[in-house]
Amino acid sequence: MSPRKSLNDRLATWKISGGFKQTAADILERGGRNKMVLIGFAVIAVVVALALLAPVLPIGSPTEINADPALAERPPAWNHWFGTDERGRDIFSRVLWGARVSLSVGTLAVFFSMMIGVVLGLTAGYFGGKVDYFISGVIDLFWTFPAFLLALAFAAALGPSLSNVILAISISYWAGFARLIRGQALTVRERQFVEASRALGAKNRRIMFTHVLPNCLAPLIVWASIGVADAITIESSLSFLGVGTQPPTPSWGYMLQRGISYLEEAPWIATFPGVAMLFTILGFNLLGDGLRDVLDPRMKGLRR
């Protein structure tokens, strides 16, 4: 290792506020003392555990249709905790399998939109000037429109399928990440360690990803947690409208849409998927809000 390179590496770990290790330590230390973080984390842990265990739990198939009409629209009982739906399927099983869909769509969509947002935001904030002017215009345009509306438009055009839902949410939701990173990059690039690194001959890309990006980690994590909640809301809304996850894949939004027709004779069909959804979204919102208070109280104005 050349001395120049090793010095640059040392600069990368010498951070004012961020860095991967520092952020992780902050979350563990201060997050452990914050009630919102703890409750949110506990709720998410339960949902994730149940979703992972769905295939091995003795709960029956989520998709197998029961031809016997006597088994359809049964109220909650010991053998069917949440009752059965209009086709005799076990709702508890469908809710757990639906959690797998919601969680994977939520995390994947947030991951992809974070990628788009980080690359565009970092480029705009770091280079400034004309590059920034152009990219900021695009960011503002996407930021102006509610992500749900954009996702609905994209999903309608792309056609309904699970991967299209993820794609539609990803290309609708990234503007928040981009704004965040751009703002952070604008201030970080003026810091002395960036200047020092440049003086040592580091390339732009290296400075961007090893010096600027690690300083944006804290807000990124906060936004990602809230983003998963938003993405789950958007996915279920799309599925509710019929442009999201398609049957037979169990999805909370679609289950609720079917349930509307049975509000009188079988209200549980439209109840339990909603409860599961509320808990999951609440969990991610609590975690995000709590982490925001813990990591950076100045971010309070970030989200109304």
Next chain:
Amino acid sequence: MADLVSYVVRKIMLAIPVILVATLIVFLLIYLTGDPIASMAPPHADPAEMQQLRVKYGFDKPFYEQYGIFLWQMMHGDLGISVGRNTKNLQVGDLLVQKLPRTLELMAIGLTISYSIGIPLGIFSALRQNSIADRSVMVFTLVAYAMPSFWLGILLMMLFVVRLGWLPAEGTIGGFASIILPAMTLGIGNAALTTRMMRSSMLEVIRQDYITQLRSRGLPEREIIFRHALKNAILPVITVIGLDIGWFVAGAVVVETVFSWPGIGMLMTNAISNADFPLVRGCILILAIFVILGNLMADIFYAYVDPRVRLG
């Protein structure tokens, strides 16, 4: 005042390219995704017939020409012809004009509900900071915010329609009574945001020196809050009304579908399931213009109440 006028003109000029880009995106959405003729043509149409349709609707022309025609027609109020089952051959523009008042009605009542819950609740909560009442209000806002609007609508329906039988379930059959549930659904979600904003804004104001000074002069607390603090605290809440419109536009699409409310949202959902792309395009466009105007309104209103903005 002159600076305000120039600020408004500048903002309006900036909104025009945004609307243009929105029309381009809306146009691209349909242009890039498959053959619109496939969904319009009768089943089992042979290639010659398809080609005939393509020429008839201008889909054989190059991209820029199609976009140019689309823009030109749009500026003349022509948004194309619906190809859906129930609305076949009707003008998209006519359909939108027909449904628009319903959506506006719903949004106006929803907005009223949202502010009449959120503002008093936020003030109440701020004045009793950290009490049990304040904590309960905060829990309410967390839950109301996390609750997807369509599920809230379903729950309200279960309670007021199925259990209590007080209100009609859907559509406009029940006259004014039928707007209550959809408007409440829209309003409650947004009320959570309004409450939080009102609370934090009020908390900020009552800590300021001039409030302490009023207290030390012995003014009654009620007068301090409602005559002096509220004026300043309510500004940030009112200025986001334009941004709330974006939230309401998105919410309306879902809520209208839940309650079969015959507005733009319902029209759009039906158009999507019928693969009626000209109508989908029209709906998206009108909703997008709504959002842009909402943002414009927010900017102008903000500049009106806070002169620092327009000078910056």
